[in-house]
Amino acid sequence: MATDPDHTFDVIVIGLGPGGEHVAGTLAERGQRVLGIDNRLVGGECPYWGCIPSKMMIRAADALAEARRVDGLAGTVGEVTPDWSAVATRIRDEATDDWDDRVAVDRLTGKGASFVRGTGTIAGPGRVDVDGTTYTAARGIVVNTGTKAAIPPVEGLAGTPYWTNHEIIEAKELPGSLVVLGGGAIGCELGQAVARFGVEVTIVEAGERILAHEEPAASDVLRKALEADGVTVREGVGATRVTHDGSTFTVTLADGSSLSSDQLLVAAGRHADPAAVGLDRVGVAKDSRTAAVDDRCRVADGVWAVGDITGKGAFTHVSMYQAGVVIRDVLGDDGPPAEYAALPRVTFTDPEVGAVGLTEAQARDQLSNVKVGVTPLGETTRGWIARADGLIKVVADADRGVLVGATVVGPAGGEVLGALAVAVHGQVPVDRMRAMIYAYPTLHRGIEDALGRLA
Ligand SMILES: Cc1cc2nc3c(=O)[nH]c(=O)nc-3n(C[C@H](O)[C@H](O)[C@H](O)COP(=O)(O)OP(=O)(O)OC[C@H]3O[C@@H](n4cnc5c(N)ncnc54)[C@H](O)[C@@H]3O)c2cc1C
Numbered sequence: 001m002a003t004d005p006d007h008t009f010d011v012i013v014i015g016l017g018p019g020g021e022h023v024a025g026t027l028a029e030r031g032q033r034v035l036g037i038d039n040r041l042v043g044g045e046c047p048y049w050g051c052i053p054s055k056m057m058i059r060a061a062d063a064l065a066e067a068r069r070v071d072g073l074a075g076t077v078g079e080v081t082p083d084w085s086a087v088a089t090r091i092r093d094e095a096t097d098d099w100d101d102r103v104a105v106d107r108l109t110g111k112g113a114s115f116v117r118g119t120g121t122i123a124g125p126g127r128v129d130v131d132g133t134t135y136t137a138a139r140g141i142v143v144n145t146g147t148k149a150a151i152p153p154v155e156g157l158a159g160t161p162y163w164t165n166h167e168i169i170e171a172k173e174l175p176g177s178l179v180v181l182g183g184g185a186i187g188c189e190l191g192q193a194v195a196r197f198g199v200e201v202t203i204v205e206a207g208e209r210i211l212a213h214e215e216p217a218a219s220d221v222l223r224k225a226l227e228a229d230g231v232t233v234r235e236g237v238g239a240t241r242v243t244h245d246g247s248t249f250t251v252t253l254a255d256g257s258s259l260s261s262d263q264l265l266v267a268a269g270r271h272a273d274p275a276a277v278g279l280d281r282v283g284v285a286k287d288s289r290t291a292a293v294d295d296r297c298r299v300a301d302g303v304w305a306v307g308d309i310t311g312k313g314a315f316t317h318v319s320m321y322q323a324g325v326v327i328r329d330v331l332g333d334d335g336p337p338a339e340y341a342a343l344p345r346v347t348f349t350d351p352e353v354g355a356v357g358l359t360e361a362q363a364r365d366q367l368s369n370v371k372v373g374v375t376p377l378g379e380t381t382r383g384w385i386a387r388a389d390g391l392i393k394v395v396a397d398a399d400r401g402v403l404v405g406a407t408v409v410g411p412a413g414g415e416v417l418g419a420l421a422v423a424v425h426g427q428v429p430v431d432r433m434r435a436m437i438y439a440y441p442t443l444h445r446g447i448e449d450a451l452g453r454l455a
């Protein structure tokens, strides 16, 4: 690997997730002497064990579901026979190069950055240790070390061969049955995808509902959709004990019931560890679960953080957005500070759950005059034609006359969301949105109805 012989750089990036890779490559292209460090694969979780391979799984699972919809709509297709090997091969060949990051490393070094594979730790201001070697950063250090699957303290779990997102994405074969601990984005997306390949799936959600961060109505639609795919959804009950007898998992739940399955997927949230990368040496509390950043993504003088570790939203688009902010700040370029009021997120289940900004409950906590409007998708012409279950919900700050949040649950919900993300980000007056022409018959036309129902 190319390393600078004198171990002195302008900027050192520890952890090369999507944002870190972007910071390192761009600053190198802009003439900075940059060292990028990663102890696994350049690009991080997203391309190898996250967004991209999981969306390949979902694309394939959606194709199966769509084929099954031919019956009663367009004729008969007979038995649809799923074959997971097509997905496993595509993930290996097209997404991950069999978990080899040579292309990404070459791309980074091709931009002029140096790269070291190893574990970086901040030794003090401007100093980074990588497995015994100290490197110096004249301008600063950028931390993008991301998260790992959080393993909940359930009795017996640690001693079992459970899966996290890594193992399920690397799986060449699927189990006959799967219990998923956690009904967040990962549990719902992957649970539904493999259920469509014939796996008997049970999602166990300790909180009161799946997708708890989103509108309750979104959880309701998704629960029904999962159940229609044969997924059993257990909400409001956590696991208390896990055992494995060599072939079968037994998961005991808090209500005394138990579940047996061939495999167990832990999708119970993510865990960042700022102290593990030495951020405690530059002022972050040792037991802090995130690295708090200001609106320039600064953690301390000469130290920036981007991505999941900042706690601003564990999404690739947040990591990349923050990377842009850091690049400008390091170079002293003009540009807006980081703002998160219009944070979009999409859970790629079928139907998709897209949301931006505040939910109704969050808005009511923060604002005194909140109005909401909801359009069931079945009341839009296109939703009715498509027999789509879902909704469009808008949340307005009635004092300012702008939307502060919105949710779209439905086919291509993440795409329909785009228009609402623009509205929330741009603080487009509701009156102006009402005066817009909405193409017929689109799903996004439901936005007009929802605005009309703001009450
Ligand atoms: C199954 C799954 C599906 C997802 N789907 C989506 C999606 O559809 N859309 C979306 O926006 N987000 C999705 N995410 C989230 C997304 O993957 C992350 O938000 C994204 O990867 C950004 O993370 P990050 O930039 O913080 O760094 P990460 O991607 O977590 O990368 C951090 C890198 O730092 C390395 N590292 C850690 N510590 C050190 C150290 N001390 N020294 C050197 N290297 C170190 C790690 O090995 C890793 O390579 C998904 C996540 C999962 C798990």
Ligand SMILES: NC(=O)c1ccc[n+]([C@@H]2O[C@H](COP(=O)([O-])OP(=O)(O)OC[C@H]3O[C@@H](n4cnc5c(N)ncnc54)[C@H](O)[C@@H]3O)[C@@H](O)[C@H]2O)c1
Residues within 6 Å of the ligand: 152, 154, 181, 182, 183, 184, 185, 186, 187, 189, 204, 205, 206, 207, 210, 211, 212, 237, 238, 239, 267, 268, 269, 270, 313, 314, 315, 345, 346, 347, 348
């Ligand atoms: N489409 C996307 O953008 C996408 C997809 C996947 C992941 N992600 C990102 O990754 C993050 C992590 O995903 P996640 O689904 O692991 O986390 P999550 O925090 O979204 O959901 C985890 C769920 O597990 C539950 N839980 C915790 N301990 C449990 C236990 N012992 N038993 C049963 N349930 C338990 C929690 O109540 C929570 O609802 C997401 O929040 C998101 O930011 C994004």
